[in-house]
Amino acid sequence: MYDPKSKRAEDFINHEEIMETLDYAQKNKHNRELIDEILNKARLRKGLSHREAAVLLDCDLEDKNQEIYALAEQIKKDFYGNRIVMFAPLYLSNYCVNGCVYCPYHAKNKHIARKKLTQEEIRREVIALQDMGHKRLALETGEDPVNNPIEYVLESIKTIYSIKHKNGAIRRVNVNIAATTVENYRKLKEAGIGTYILFQETYHKESYLKLHPTGPKHDYDYHTEAMDRAMEGGIDDVGCGVLFGLELYRYEFAGLLMHAEHLEAVFGVGPHTISVPRIKRADDIDPGVFDNGIDDDTFAKIVACIRIAVPYTGMILSTRETKACRERVLHLGISQISGGSRTSVGGYDQPERSDECSEQFDVSDQRTLDEVVNWLMGMGYIPSFCTACYREGRTGDRFMSLCKSGQIQNCCLPNALMTLKEYLMDYASPDTKAKGLAMIEQEIENIPKEKVRQIVREHLAEIERGNRDFRF
Numbered sequence: 001m002y003d004p005k006s007k008r009a010e011d012f013i014n015h016e017e018i019m020e021t022l023d024y025a026q027k028n029k030h031n032r033e034l035i036d037e038i039l040n041k042a043r044l045r046k047g048l049s050h051r052e053a054a055v056l057l058d059c060d061l062e063d064k065n066q067e068i069y070a071l072a073e074q075i076k077k078d079f080y081g082n083r084i085v086m087f088a089p090l091y092l093s094n095y096c097v098n099g100c101v102y103c104p105y106h107a108k109n110k111h112i113a114r115k116k117l118t119q120e121e122i123r124r125e126v127i128a129l130q131d132m133g134h135k136r137l138a139l140e141t142g143e144d145p146v147n148n149p150i151e152y153v154l155e156s157i158k159t160i161y162s163i164k165h166k167n168g169a170i171r172r173v174n175v176n177i178a179a180t181t182v183e184n185y186r187k188l189k190e191a192g193i194g195t196y197i198l199f200q201e202t203y204h205k206e207s208y209l210k211l212h213p214t215g216p217k218h219d220y221d222y223h224t225e226a227m228d229r230a231m232e233g234g235i236d237d238v239g240c241g242v243l244f245g246l247e248l249y250r251y252e253f254a255g256l257l258m259h260a261e262h263l264e265a266v267f268g269v270g271p272h273t274i275s276v277p278r279i280k281r282a283d284d285i286d287p288g289v290f291d292n293g294i295d296d297d298t299f300a301k302i303v304a305c306i307r308i309a310v311p312y313t314g315m316i317l318s319t320r321e322t323k324a325c326r327e328r329v330l331h332l333g334i335s336q337i338s339g340g341s342r343t344s345v346g347g348y349d350q351p352e353r354s355d356e357c358s359e360q361f362d363v364s365d366q367r368t369l370d371e372v373v374n375w376l377m378g379m380g381y382i383p384s385f386c387t388a389c390y391r392e393g394r395t396g397d398r399f400m401s402l403c404k405s406g407q408i409q410n411c412c413l414p415n416a417l418m419t420l421k422e423y424l425m426d427y428a429s430p431d432t433k434a435k436g437l438a439m440i441e442q443e444i445e446n447i448p449k450e451k452v453r454q455i456v457r458e459h460l461a462e463i464e465r466g467n468r469d470f471r472f
């Protein structure tokens with residue numbers, strides 16, 4: 001029986017409920033009256049249930065689809081303005097004992113170069129990332145209790161936070177590691193991580209078991225219940241996601257929203273972020289062998305419907321997607337993107353030779369961070385390097401209530417402008433700098449409170465004088 005309050009995976013991600021939802025959505029995809037009713041509810045900006053959102057996803061009435069896109073765009077504007085938060089992944093190790101059939105790090109892949117960074121190598125990676133201008137990282141490792149035990153991850157986090165190179169600093173480390181114990185989650189919390197990210201890959205249990213034939217990740221329930229353990233361990237910001245292309249996207253969409261409903265029902269706070277990766281080509285992996293690939297139109301619809309269903313949840317898009325695709329979905333709901341990413345182990349300090357290969361997937365957007373920042377501003381977006389909330393203790397339900405009331409906006413725009421200014425002063429090319437300074441001058445007028453505007457102006461002048469790290 002579907003029960004969002006249950007702690008058991010099979011109850012809160014209930015297969016029968018998903019199948020009934022898909023059936024309901026299919027039957028109502030032309031039901032104009034119901035679709036209008038759902039859209040009216042969505043306009044209240046309090047989100048939708050998985051069933052309601054599934055109807056919008058299936059809707060094939062052209063005029064209603066245009067309304068769905070317009071509403072997603074409006075919600076994006078209302079909650080996130082024109083800001084896009086920047087981050088970069090950092091791969092620590094690609095040793096992995098699991099057998100995930102869609103990932104080149106799977107244990108049976110004998111021709112991929114296996115690498116694990118030493119603390120000194122991590123130092124060099126972090127300096128390279130700081131020199132690009134990054135302030136926010138997502139750590140990635142394979143699952144391997146011998147090569148990548150929790151102690152290694154904790155030591156690496158400590159190393160990363162300790163490095164202060166020129167004006168650089170990594171101010172927020174998000175962590176994407178395998179499902180683990182409450183005790184280990186507690187240790188990660190104590191190490192000062194931002195968000196704990198874990199992709200479900202697929203919510204379809206039968207497919208999950210086939211796609212993860214060997215290794216600890218084979219345990220669907222343990223994996224699916226990981227966010228509950230993370231929350232019990234004190235991590236109150238968690239990031240969900242599926243790998244689109246493995247299973248039917250409608251199924252994954254419903255599962256993802258049910259997971260969000262479960263976290264909200266049990267812990268009073270839904271996921272902090274949702275990521276929307278699509279399966280990509282990589283060493284030993286041909287995306288063509290997976291039957292459920294989705295085209296760009298479907299992808300855009302998914303992004304729009306997630307935005308409407310969970311307006312207060314950040315949405316992350318990686319460099320798996322091309323520039324053109326990123327351009328298309330940014331305004332529909334994405335709030336965070338990576339830039340200048342390397343998905344190989346040690347790839348920032350030492351780009352890989354063509355005969356080496358430790359990448360997790362091919363990067364479609366190969367531009368430098370400066371090019372991405374410049375491109376964003378050219379489209380009217382403010383690239384933000386803000387990490388303020390977690391450092392000010394605005395996490396979990398405290399963050400969510402500020403977010404739901406819209407008050408967080410009073411912090412986001414000033415912080416975006418100040419961190420962008422830091423970036424422009426320290427790392428930008430002349431053209432990016434000129435564009436950025438003009439943008440700051442223009443955007444500062446959009447800060448509603450005169451007092452805040454005044455403080456921001458003072459801080460911006462301080463940044464010119466070489467001081468750093470101002471935040472609201």
Ligand code: SF4
Pocket residue numbers: 096097098099100103104105106107141142143178217
């Ligand atoms: S997806 Fe993660 S767990 Fe699976 S093989 Fe790749 S690195 Fe290992």
Ligand code: SF4
Pocket residue numbers: 085384386387388389390408411412413415
């Ligand atoms: S103020 Fe908080 S919510 Fe806004 S961009 Fe910064 S970290 Fe994110």
